[in-house]
Amino acid sequence: LAGQLKDLYSQRQQVLAQVDALVEAHPLHLVLTSMPGIGVRTAARILTEVVGKDFKTAGHLASYAGIAPTTRRSGTSIRGEYANRGGNKRVKSSLFNSAFAALHHHPSRAYYEKKRGEGKTHKQAVIALARRRLDTLYAMLRDGTYYQDPETIRSGTG
Template structure:
């Protein structure tokens, strides 16, 4: 029997396609193949760098093959467990339901028709019931896993991290406690990116990362900057130095993430000192 053609592959990549790539990634993991998922914007930028402006299936395949060779030294991230994927799906669904409820509430404020208002009220009642159901399922999944339950208890010792932020961290940042502070900040998308070239010096900015998680942690940082002395001190110091409100809050998010990462890694609750 001849050797399979993929046996000699040192590195494989595929584009993220909104979840449709998951069976391919799972099959590759079962076969021991080093398959990594690439963001489509990164693949497109690599194609432009190679002067490949056209986009066809054949060109895309050649670009991905070249990108696989170019990034061969990048380690493939570990495949999340089925339980972790289920937790992330529940958290994503909860966010979708909350977005739908917010949209319905905005529509209710603008409508004058009694029939439409009744329709919106029925929709809101259904959404509220589903939000409670998904929230309860999330809490049950966290409580059913001893390690997650311990991590959740640690996270909640930090004033500013409420139930919503705790769920989001457990669902969308399973690497918490296993990475260094720079890497975990980059995963969330709050690591400052400098843009200096010659005499042109622009302010550092943030980009990329896991936006849904960053949005949740932004609200957590807002609470922490008001009620947690450690983060309030940082926020007030930056504001006194002339930093804009949002810049100071992003710095609080970054310190919050790195602090929680250190807490989980050490297995110790939040210490104000």
């Protein structure tokens, strides 16, 4: 049993090395990993699930990922919005985890704290942060540009 576990572990390491090599060979790899909170694994997930699909707007991508709110309606009655339970669960999970990891980065943390100050729960604030980051990510992928820190842009040093 121990030998089988060692073999599985070494096979897993080989597969991960191959995934890393494939991701690093992709032209959008540096664009994706330039954003804080997105590493090789998250970039791999985004490349396999999102890149190549034609999303007209960031809202379409957010809906596909399942982080856009859904309107509750029946006939002419509209009863507000609620969290979308659909969407691509793998992309949604990756975006949520990268937003959580980005809380150590100042602009993301400031946005999270702003949402908490508005009375949002932790999960609601992280989902709002994930949506905001997805909008930025959409523009980065569309234009092929690297992430730029908003504070650097405002100060004019970037």
